[in-house]
Amino acid sequence: MTLIKSISGIRGTIGGFQGDNLTPIDAVKYAAAYGSWVKQQRNKEQHSVVVGRDARISGEMVQQLVMNTLVGMGIHVIDLGLSTTPTVEMAVVMEHADGGIILTASHNPKQWNALKLLNNKGEFLNAAAGQEILNLAEGNTIEFADVDSLGRITINDAYIDMHIDEILELPLVNVEAIKKAKLKVVVDGVNSTGGIAVPLLLEALDVDPIKLFCEPTGHFPHNPEPLKEHLTDLMARVVEEHADFGIVVDPDVDRLAFVDENGEMFGEEYTLVAVADYILKHTPGNTVSNMSSSRALRDVTEKHGGTYTASAVGEVNVVEKMKETKAVIGGEGNGGIIYPELHYGRDSLVGIALFLSHLAETNLSVSALRKEYTSYFMSKKKIELTPQLNVDAILKTMAETYASEEINTIDGVKIDFAENWVHLRKSNTEPIIRIYTEAKSQEEADQLANRFIKEIEAVAKQ
Structure with missing residues (x-):
C-alpha cells in the first residue's frame, strides 16, 4: 500500500x-x-x-x-x-x-x-x-x-454539457461533416465518467454510441489503462457490431485510444499524431509532446512545415513548452490531446471531436487513416522499486555507460540511437522506473526494453 x-x-x-x-x-x-x-x-x-x-x-x-x-x-x-x-x-x-x-x-x-x-x-x-x-x-x-x-x-452538474457545447463551437470541429457520415462507434467507458461524457458528445454529433462498460460504478471491468492487452472486449465488440471504430478512455477521461473497424488497435501513440495531422492541415504551426512520445509526431509536424519540440514528461511540462513555442497542438503519446484553442489540458472529448472531423473530411476508414502515418513501434515496461534502490545513481550509471550516444537528461535518461531510442525515468505517480523504447518493429522495441531491464537490474546489484 x-x-x-x-x-x-x-x-x-x-x-x-x-x-x-x-x-x-x-x-x-x-x-x-x-x-x-x-x-x-x-x-x-x-x-x-x-x-x-x-x-x-x-x-x-x-x-x-x-x-x-x-x-x-x-x-x-x-x-x-x-x-x-x-x-x-x-x-x-x-x-x-x-x-x-x-x-x-x-x-x-x-x-x-x-x-x-x-x-x-x-x-x-x-x-x-x-x-x-x-x-x-x-x-x-x-x-x-x-x-x-x-x-x-x-x-453544479451542468458542466459536462457545457464542456461539450464549447467543443461543438470550435471552428475545426466539423459538426456538419460528422453528422453526414452517420458513424457507429463502440464506447468503452471503463465504468467511470467517460461512460457519461463520451456518449453525450457522440449523440450531439449524431454518432450512434454502442455502450460498453458505461455504468459509472467504479468497478473497473478491466485494467483501466487503455492498452491493447486490456481491451479484448472492446476489440471483439467493434467487429461483432460492424462498428466504424471503437473508443476507450481512462477513468478521468484525459487519455484516449481508438480501435479500428477490424478490431485492431489504432495505437495510443497515434491518437495525437492523427489529431495533429488534422489541426496542422488547417492551421499550420508547431507541436510539442513529451520525451517518451513517438517520433511520428515530429514526422507529421515537419510534413506540414512546423517545428516539433520535446518536453520533459508531465502535463505541466508539455503545456509550458507549448506556450513557449506557440504550439497549435500538443500532448502526450499515451493518448493525451492538448488543444489550446479550447484549454491547456489533456482532453479526450475534444480529441474525439477532432478525430471524427478528420475521419469525416478524409472519408477514410480508421484502418486506412492509420496507414497514412509512418509506423513506429513502442515498448512500455516498468521495474518495481524497492526502498533500497538508489534510482538517481542507477540512471547516472546508465548515462555514463552510453555517453558516446546522443543523451538527454532533462527528465531521467533518454538515449537516442540511430534507428531507435530508450527513455528511462522514475515515475512521478507510481513507485516504478519506466522503460520506454521505440524502434522500426515491435520485436526490436521489446528486445531493446528487455535488454535495458537486465542492464538496470545488473547495475542495481552492484
Missing part, C-alpha cells in the same frame, strides 16, 4: 495507516494545505475552488472530506460531482475560481485515488507551487475559519 506525495498531486491507496496510504486524515491534511496555498495566491475576501471526481468507489468519501475541509477554511466549493479531469479544468476558468481539485488516480486500479491540483487557470501546478503545498502540509501554519466565515458548497 502506498502514499506518493509529489508536486503533481497526492496519490495513494485507500485504507491502511496514516502517512502510508491515502487515508481520510491524509485527504484532509493535503486538502487543507492546498486551501491555504489558494488563499495565499490572491488577497481577496472570498475564495472558491471547483471539485469533481471520477467514479472510483472511494470517490464520494474522499470528495466529502476534501470539500468540507475547504469549507472549514472559509472557501466556497463548486461541486461538479461525477465529472472528468478536462471538465473540471474548464469549469475553473468558467467559474473564475481560484483553483480546482480533481479526485482521480487516472489509469491506476480501483484501490487508488488522488488529489490532482489546479491553479486559477485550470492548469496543473508547476513544481514550485507543488512544493509550496507539500511544505504547508508538513508545517503548522494552516488557519481555519471561524464559525461566521465558513464556506459553502454549491452543486
